[in-house]
Amino acid sequence: MKRPTIADVARRAGVSKGAVSYALNGQPGVSEATRQRILTIATEIGFSPSSAARALSAATAGAVGLALCRPARTLGVEPFFMALISGVEAELSARSYALTLQVVTDHDAEIAVYRRWWGERRVDGVLVCDLRSQDRRIPALEQLQLPAVVIGGPGGTGALASLWSDDAAALTEAVEYLVALGHRRIARVGGLPDLRHTEIRTEAFTAVCRRLGLADAVTVSSDYTGEEGGRATRRLLSSAQRPTAVIYDNDVMAVAGLSVAQEMGLTVPTDLSIVAWDDSPLCRLVHPPLTALGRDIAAYGAHAARHLLAVIGGEPAGRVEDETPHLTPRGSTAPPRER
Amino acid sequence: MKRPTIADVARRAGVSKGAVSYALNGQPGVSEATRQRILTIATEIGFSPSSAARALSAATAGAVGLALCRPARTLGVEPFFMALISGVEAELSARSYALTLQVVTDHDAEIAVYRRWWGERRVDGVLVCDLRSQDRRIPALEQLQLPAVVIGGPGGTGALASLWSDDAAALTEAVEYLVALGHRRIARVGGLPDLRHTEIRTEAFTAVCRRLGLADAVTVSSDYTGEEGGRATRRLLSSAQRPTAVIYDNDVMAVAGLSVAQEMGLTVPTDLSIVAWDDSPLCRLVHPPLTALGRDIAAYGAHAARHLLAVIGGEPAGRVEDETPHLTPRGSTAPPRER
DNA sequence: GACGTTGACTGAACCGGATAAGCTGAGCCA
DNA sequence: TGGCTCAGCTTATCCGGTTCAGTCAACGTC
Numbered sequence: 001m002k003r004p005t006i007a008d009v010a011r012r013a014g015v016s017k018g019a020v021s022y023a024l025n026g027q028p029g030v031s032e033a034t035r036q037r038i039l040t041i042a043t044e045i046g047f048s049p050s051s052a053a054r055a056l057s058a059a060t061a062g063a064v065g066l067a068l069c070r071p072a073r074t075l076g077v078e079p080f081f082m083a084l085i086s087g088v089e090a091e092l093s094a095r096s097y098a099l100t101l102q103v104v105t106d107h108d109a110e111i112a113v114y115r116r117w118w119g120e121r122r123v124d125g126v127l128v129c130d131l132r133s134q135d136r137r138i139p140a141l142e143q144l145q146l147p148a149v150v151i152g153g154p155g156g157t158g159a160l161a162s163l164w165s166d167d168a169a170a171l172t173e174a175v176e177y178l179v180a181l182g183h184r185r186i187a188r189v190g191g192l193p194d195l196r197h198t199e200i201r202t203e204a205f206t207a208v209c210r211r212l213g214l215a216d217a218v219t220v221s222s223d224y225t226g227e228e229g230g231r232a233t234r235r236l237l238s239s240a241q242r243p244t245a246v247i248y249d250n251d252v253m254a255v256a257g258l259s260v261a262q263e264m265g266l267t268v269p270t271d272l273s274i275v276a277w278d279d280s281p282l283c284r285l286v287h288p289p290l291t292a293l294g295r296d297i298a299a300y301g302a303h304a305a306r307h308l309l310a311v312i313g314g315e316p317a318g319r320v321e322d323e324t325p326h327l328t329p330r331g332s333t334a335p336p337r338e339r
Numbered sequence: 340m341k342r343p344t345i346a347d348v349a350r351r352a353g354v355s356k357g358a359v360s361y362a363l364n365g366q367p368g369v370s371e372a373t374r375q376r377i378l379t380i381a382t383e384i385g386f387s388p389s390s391a392a393r394a395l396s397a398a399t400a401g402a403v404g405l406a407l408c409r410p411a412r413t414l415g416v417e418p419f420f421m422a423l424i425s426g427v428e429a430e431l432s433a434r435s436y437a438l439t440l441q442v443v444t445d446h447d448a449e450i451a452v453y454r455r456w457w458g459e460r461r462v463d464g465v466l467v468c469d470l471r472s473q474d475r476r477i478p479a480l481e482q483l484q485l486p487a488v489v490i491g492g493p494g495g496t497g498a499l500a501s502l503w504s505d506d507a508a509a510l511t512e513a514v515e516y517l518v519a520l521g522h523r524r525i526a527r528v529g530g531l532p533d534l535r536h537t538e539i540r541t542e543a544f545t546a547v548c549r550r551l552g553l554a555d556a557v558t559v560s561s562d563y564t565g566e567e568g569g570r571a572t573r574r575l576l577s578s579a580q581r582p583t584a585v586i587y588d589n590d591v592m593a594v595a596g597l598s599v600a601q602e603m604g605l606t607v608p609t610d611l612s613i614v615a616w617d618d619s620p621l622c623r624l625v626h627p628p629l630t631a632l633g634r635d636i637a638a639y640g641a642h643a644a645r646h647l648l649a650v651i652g653g654e655p656a657g658r659v660e661d662e663t664p665h666l667t668p669r670g671s672t673a674p675p676r677e678r
Numbered sequence: 679g680a681c682g683t684t685g686a687c688t689g690a691a692c693c694g695g696a697t698a699a700g701c702t703g704a705g706c707c708a
Numbered sequence: 709t710g711g712c713t714c715a716g717c718t719t720a721t722c723c724g725g726t727t728c729a730g731t732c733a734a735c736g737t738c
Contacts, residue, residue, distance in 0.1 A: 003460065005725085016688050017688095017689095017725075017726090018687075018689080021727080022687090025726085029685085029687070030685095030686065031685080046458060048455050048458030049459065049725065050460050051394075051459040052395040053723070053724035053726090055391035056693045056724080056726095057726045057727080058725080058726060061391065068425075075421050076422040076619060077624075079415040082420060085442075086415070089440060093442070099439065100402070101438050101440050102428060103424075103425045115387075116387050119387030119388075120388065121342065121390060121391055121694095227620075255625070284565065284566075285565040285595045286594070344694055346694075346695095355717075355718050356695075358717060358718075361717090366696095366697090367716095368717075369716065369717075370717090388694080389693085389695065392694035393695055394723090395693090395695075397696060
């Protein structure tokens with residue numbers, strides 16, 4: 001089966017290639033009658049313009065890049081990325097953009113990918129995930145002048161466009177809720193400590209605990225895996241003054257923490273309250289279902305994609321705020337048992 | 340920052356564009372000295388050939404397509420796809436191929452995507468997931484003559500290349516193991532019934548149960564979500580002659596099933612043994628950790644990608660068998676309690 | 679009726695590579 | 709010394725679109 005080209009359409013319509021191009025792209029320069037005739041013929045023979053040819057002459061790739069910089073191990077378990085990707089993709093394909101995905105191992109590799117994509121003109125822009133403090137990718141992208149939207153912040157995104165959510169507010173809400181229930185010893189199992197949003201959450205946690213007069217508000221660092229989450233929980237629950245509530249920086253660690261608590265003979269929520277970040281189906285899978293700080297991650301991805309397309313379209317690189325994660329109370333939180 | 344082109348390299352090296360092209364692609368026609376000089380200059384100015392120009396003249400896109408046809412809801416939770424993608428991607432990027440991803444809602448949309456990709460010459464081949472019985476995508480791809488590897492089977496893949504694993508053997512191993520432990524009433528919570536691999540597993544389950552003389556070997560259909568998995572479990576465990584062991588077609592449903600069992604006051608594994616399909620970190624997250632039928636999914640993806648690149652390279656469209664999933668016994672299986 | 683003006687279209691250049699075909703000079707042999 | 713071969717290049721063409729500079733007929737206008 002031969003792929004039809006613009007020349008095939010032109011021949012059948014009895015016009016030049018140029019006329020077909022004008023007609024298909026809604027440009028002036030062809031009569032309405034001719035445009036309709038050309039459109040009909042194009043549909044008839046199933047013509048779709050070669051992305052390569054178009055990219056070459058129009059200097060636009062029609063694609064957006066996403067490099068994921070996490071070990072394959074963590075990538076799989078967290079529902080976050082898949083949800084984000086499906087949201088991004090939905091928005092892109094609605095505007096006939098393709099999504100090009102690459103998994104990398106570290107930031108150097110990621111920067112090399114950006115540089116290659118830029119040189120190959122393979123993408124018109126990129127989405128940047130997992131912002132770190134002092135992130136080397138930011139100046140690299142600025143130098144390349146490759147349109148980009150950083151998913152993260154606020155702050156640390158240089159001159160690049162960004163999409164952020166108010167994690168500090170969300171975390172504060174969760175702590176205030178636990179305190180309202182009567183908790184005084186609240187711990188937190190945080191994500192990778194050099195991620196910008198971990199930093200922000202940790203600062204917010206410290207601040208709200210000080211404000212509410214909670215003495216030993218401890219944050220344990222982790223790496224988002226269930227193993228680490230479980231280990232951290234075991235350590236916290238083995239301490240002399242064990243916390244009555246724990247906030248986890250993702251759903252996977254929260255589920256692991258729940259298992260550890262139950263394994264240690266504690267009843268959730270009476271002995272221990274648990275709050276998860278990222279409200280995925282995972283949180284509703286376990287018993288009791290987990291109270292979670294959630295938001296529509298697919299919508300977040302779609303929002304990021306929309307913002308990136310705007311930046312690619314030449315709009316200024318703004319810092320856009322997305323919905324603040326909100327608390328969904330479920331069975332894993334309750335007033336602490338009197339001791 | 341201007342992107343260097345082949346002409347820039349040629350100018351600096353004092354040779355023609357053609358010579359540069361020969362040098363960079365390892366073709367004969369340039370002396371070794373000149374080749375080295377050109378390579379050095381290319382590296383120096385950070386030249387990478389425009390993918391569009393290369394695609395246009397070489398009639399190859401340098402990209403592979405993957406269309407995921409599942410509701411965003413299920414996509415996120417199952418670690419399977421993310422693991423598969425990261426495996427595929429690792430293999431592709433090692434051979435400098437890009438991965439283009441699209442999420443679709445049904446097979447008609449998916450076929451339309453294939454047709455568009457084909458017309459736009461956007462991909463050199465595609466990976467097809469979630470094979471169904473009487474899958475309309477197969478004849479569509481055959482007609483387009485778009486290189487493809489179907490991840491699934493055996494059988495039902497037409498003339499297309501495929502990569503399959505012996506799910507029947509794996510399921511048989513799991514049932515035999517449970518019977519060896521002393522179980523006589525084994526149920527199964529299957530995946531979407533029109534998926535080919537569900538069909539294969541169901542047939543294998545029925546066959547091995549008949550062979551071993553297990554009377555009421557029931558399979559309940561489901562949709563891979565935790566909700567459905569939990570509901571199915573509740574139904575099974577409420578029946579008069581409730582099973583002493585349940586095999587789930589994925590990890591998410593197994594975890595949900597475990598929660599339901601515990602919620603109903605049953606102890607796993609003494610009251611109920613649980614076997615999960617897809618051994619992801621999820622299975623080790625819960626308590627007790629789940630006995631699972633697992634395999635290296637990333638390697639599966641890498642294998643599929645390798646096979647696809649071979650088919651794109653002109654090799655015959657073979658049906659390749661991947662590793663058979665194997666049973667990893669953990670805490671969720673034990674001899675049934677005497678009653 | 680000569681002179682713009684406009685709409686509808688054509689022809690050709692161009693994007694940046696790959697590649698077939700042509701050219702050139704060195705080396706070799708008769 | 710002329711002819712031949714062949715490595716090592718150059719030149720030109722092509723891929724399939726977009727786009728700009730023309731062309732040309734129809735129309736209005738004074």
